[in-house]
């Protein structure tokens with residue numbers, strides 16, 4: 185099966201005469217959701233005739249993602265043949281590109297990680313080296329024996345910059361100035377012969393929460409990733425909200441202190457200048473004079489070392505954790521007043537702080553929100569772990585394939 189596609193947002197086009205099959209795709213999604221179903225159950229749930237369901241199943245079976253697995257229990261008549269979604273029939277690669285690090289996960293069709301690869305890299309300064317590293321880590325995953333010969337469905341890539349759905353190759357120069365406004369990742373489509381999809385990292389973190397995490401069954405929630413940079417993804421009425429040109433969710437560039445430090449975006453006192461990675465490390469230096477016994481004094485610190493120190497009770501780190509939670513609370517309160525979500529999920533390295541973050545954050549939010557919105561919102565930390573954005577990138581490919589089964593390679597052909 186040859187996928188020849190252009191790097192584009194929605195229409196990962198495969199050359200060929202196939203027309204869209206919305207009914208078959210709806211049945212495929214239903215089987216994915218229920219794991220196992222008989223043709224009669226599908227007919228009932230999808231409100232289709234038995235003969236239509238049989239025709240659709242005949243179209244779906246050659247894809248290899250659904251298989252007949254034998255007879256199920258009888259409900260009066262003949263025992264039905266059960267159909268089962270084959271979670272392990274294909275693999276997907278999900279890539280997270282952060283400012284300093286690449287993470288790649290190879291997942292099955294249920295978001296389970298089969299293999300992962302990661303490497304530190306100066307992503308901001310070295311675009312070409314980053315592209316080559318992504319390709320190499322993808323190869324490593326695909327060549328690993330755990331793939332077991334399964335076809336690759338596609339590659340999803342999370343990038344730390346806003347993405348305009350109309351032109352995902354073109355990026356703003358604010359976050360990655362050395363990339364000269366071009367991602368140029370389409371070579372991966374030729375190298376691996378599959379569709380490549382790209383989105384902003386916080387949007388994909390939100391998708392991971394919506395499919396596999398605390399955002400399941402929530403139609404309106406916000407996801408905020410706080411690591412070196414800060415971004416947010418917003419699920420509104422069940423879908424990612426992108427805004428008019430894809431830059432929705434830049435919560436890190438809400439100005440908390442108009443007289444504060446200059447931000448990379450040109451504004452003053454953005455949230456990122458107060459709780460972003462560099463700001464945290466500078467604050468450690470400032471406070472070191474008052475806390476000479478702190479485990480952080482005189483060290484080459486990273487943000488995760490600072491949050492680890494807070495968890496172990498280091499007084500300097502605890503002060504910074506509380507300040508960070510309070511400042512984040514100013515932005516989260518604004519978000520809650522504006523959007524009235526039922527859930528706010530905090531992810532990224534800051535989420536390691538757990539209750540050290542959540543208690544002062546909730547206090548900060550409570551004093552700044554309208555009573556009715558504060559009462560109806562839960563503020564939690566993500567439970568999906570450090571690979572959640574890469575899993576979200578893989579989920580974007582899965583979601584796209586379940587919405588258009590023409591993108592699924594026919595394993596049994």
Ligand SMILES: [Zn+2]
Pocket residue numbers: 436437438447448449450451454456
């Ligand atoms: Zn800014």
